[in-house]
Amino acid sequence: MAEMVVKATRESFGEALCELAKTNKDIVVLDADLAAATKTSIFQKAFPERFFDCGIAEGNMIGVAAGLAACGKIPFAASFAMFATGRAFEQIRNSVAYPQLNVKIAGSHAGISTGEDGATHQCIEDIALMRAIPNMTVINPADHYEMLGAVKAAVELEGPVYIRLGRLAIESVNNNDDYKFELGKGITLRDGKDVTIVATGLVVREAVLAAEELAKEGIDARVINIHTIKPIDEEILIKAAKETGKIITFEEHNVIGGLGDAVLSAISEKCPVPVKKCGVYDRFGYSGPAKELLEIFGLTAPGVAREVKAFLGK
Amino acid sequence: MCGIVNSDKEMFNIMNSTEINELQITACKARLYALEGIFNAKSGHPGGSFSAADIYTYLYEKELNVDPSDPHKADRDRFVLSKGHCCPSLYAVLALKGFFPVEELPKLRKVGAMLQGHPDMKSTPGIDMSSGSLGQGISAACGMALAGKIDNKDYRVYTLLGDGECEEGQVWEALMFAAHKNLDNLCVIIDCNGLQIDGTVAEVGGLEPLDKKLEAFGFEVFKMDGHDFSSIEEAVSSAKKVSGKPQAIIAKTVKGRGVSYMENQVNWHGAAPNAELYEVGRKELLESLAELGGTL
Incomplete structure (x- = not known):
């Protein structure tokens, strides 16, 4: 490593x-x-x-x-x-x-x-x-x-x-020795069959941590890191949609026009499944320490886990 | 303000009357082609195309080190049309210079044409920068001049702005940048035809005193009559000799120059003539061309 x-x-x-x-x-x-x-x-x-x-x-x-x-x-x-x-x-x-x-x-x-x-x-x-x-x-x-x-x-x-x-x-989350950046390619950081968590930027690591916690509760979540939002990796997303049936996205961005919408566009024609977009819900932020704000906006591991469970009705 | 003294004049390659006549013929042809393209397209900007036509002609025929057979030649001089809407007569000057066939000119603004409504460097040989959104071309010209400095090249960069365009804040950001970075390989020409869409520049934007503003921003400022080739030659040649600071040339021009009913008329900024007026304008320009001893 x-x-x-x-x-x-x-x-x-x-x-x-x-x-x-x-x-x-x-x-x-x-x-x-x-x-x-x-x-x-x-x-x-x-x-x-x-x-x-x-x-x-x-x-x-x-x-x-x-x-x-x-x-x-x-x-x-x-x-x-x-x-x-x-x-x-x-x-x-x-x-x-x-x-x-x-x-x-x-x-x-x-x-x-x-x-x-x-x-x-x-x-x-x-x-x-x-x-x-x-x-x-x-x-x-x-x-x-x-x-x-x-x-x-x-x-x-x-x-x-x-x-x-x-x-x-x-x-850092990409600590494996064989890590290779490929433009336009998503990375499956954890395999899973119940739901796919798609994240970008600093929320990726939080998504991995959340998936580990969810596993303890019997939820098997796949985690995909999308670093290239355009052109997006349609293949990895369609495969995830087919295999897990549900996708939930996380980004430190407005839920309008960001990763969530890019994921929706990628799968909506070829494999439409329920997608929940999480991020900043069309509102402005405010002053405060970064870590506190990320918690309040649900972009830390506990927030991610909470949203995933709600999405799955658990 | 920089005055031209006699000793300076001796340094110039002063054009003789035959050379001037040739330039006048080229500029007149450029206006004819521009008018035809705008008429065919039923849209375009004749006013500013005509105020700038003589300046384009001088630059491409007498000043710029460019090669129509190698439009991307690395060390060529660059020209950025910051007031991009005035491209119809620039296209004509480029075609007459040999960058592309004159047969392209009547297809201006048509589907599939190489000549877009505003300059597109990807589709038109000889166009050094895409432009059309006012205020942006001068910044790109600064970047080209900076690249020349980084690489110790001796090419020069020219950019043409409208006087109305100078209302854009970005123009002043770029002017400040150019002087601060000592871009003495940059020459900014301002086509002062005095008119913009909503009225006169004096009424709408309040640009004056432009010379003092340019001087205060760190430019060596020259003035010229933008329709007199001797005056253009003097100003451009004088600017070229300045070292250590960028140069600005204020060109006094007439919007719509060459077609009587368009001259100094604000409503010909961005309108195409109908068939009747097209014939009137074409006839006037053909008569001017004949007087100059030229033919299409």
Whole structure:
């Protein structure tokens, strides 16, 4: 087993950029005055001549990234998820995705685990916004190891990619030595026949812990980690729908437009089964410590277990 | 403000009257093709296409280091049409330069056409950046200029904005960025035709004093008559000699230039002429072309 790592995925992101930039001279990094928070500061320290702070001007930053990509660079443009995908949505749509330019957008401090900053900074719409844009790939890594793989895959893929980064330090779940990040492929972390729990991002580990608790109560839950929300792994989801008959999704995102809806779209035609979507129920978050908020919003292991039991009528 | 002194002028390759006449012929043809495309499509933006036609012509015929047989040449100069809706006459200038056949021009805005309603870099040879959403092209131009600096290339990047477009906040983000990063390989040209959809720019947006604003944002500012090729040559050549800071050229232009009933008329921003008016406009432009000694 690889070592279990407790680390925020934003930190892993900064490290991955540095590692890849050693051999790939085309990688450049842009930030909008949040380098210390998005952890592009790690890259900035190692490669100051390839780091460009664009100031608090996200729309221009995305456009600059598009111009760099049009000249052969591989720009990573980072900010908080709220501002990267919200403020600069239309720049991403028209200047990056429409011309299929090789720009990677990193949205940090995504979800309610942003914590004390409160609702204005807790982005719960980024996945919905990015998956609605043609040509866009959307990745939400669950831990340190997955983030390393995701950034590498984003560099290898020619075209626009959105990567979601978290603020909170979390325990790694993909600790097996043979872990391999495959873009567009879901991962079955635990087999089961009664129900399938599909999770993304930091909720993945909570789903695994919940499944272990549920097993003690005689509920055999399958757990699938979906790191690539677009294009989503239809095969693994349809198989799960056929074999377990019920799917429940968990995400640190609004239940409108995120993982839950992506799962529904993937199975609704070929194998429609009951799907329950769990996450943030179309409301804004508020200030508080991240862990407390995750508990209140039902996104920790006990919350996941509770929802699964309710879904199964137990 | 940067004045042109005689010693500067000696540095230029001053165009002679024959060269100027050739440019006037090309620009007139571009207006004819643009008018035809807009008429066929029953939509498009003639006003701004005509105010910018002479600027496109000068850049592609005299200034830009581009190769129609190799539109993606790595070290070419770049041009980003930030006011993307004014593409019909740009398409015509590109076709006349040889980037694609002029037979594509009448198919403007039709299903399956290479020439989209707003520039699409994926479908049209010679288009360096997709654009159309105002305020975005200038940022992409900044990114291209920055890439040139990173790689120590000596290509230059030109972008054309509308004066109405300068109401977009992103324009000022980009201007601040360009000056802060010392992008002296970037030249921002502003087509000041004075009109936008809802009225005059003075009424709607309150852009003036544009020169002082650009200077305050760290640009070396030049002015030119956007329909006088000698004036365009002077401004573009002077801008090119500036080092250490980006340049802006304020181009005084006439919206709808070349077709009498469109000139300075706000309602010709985004409207196609009917058959009768098309013939009137076409006749005027053909007469101008004949006077210049040119033929289609």
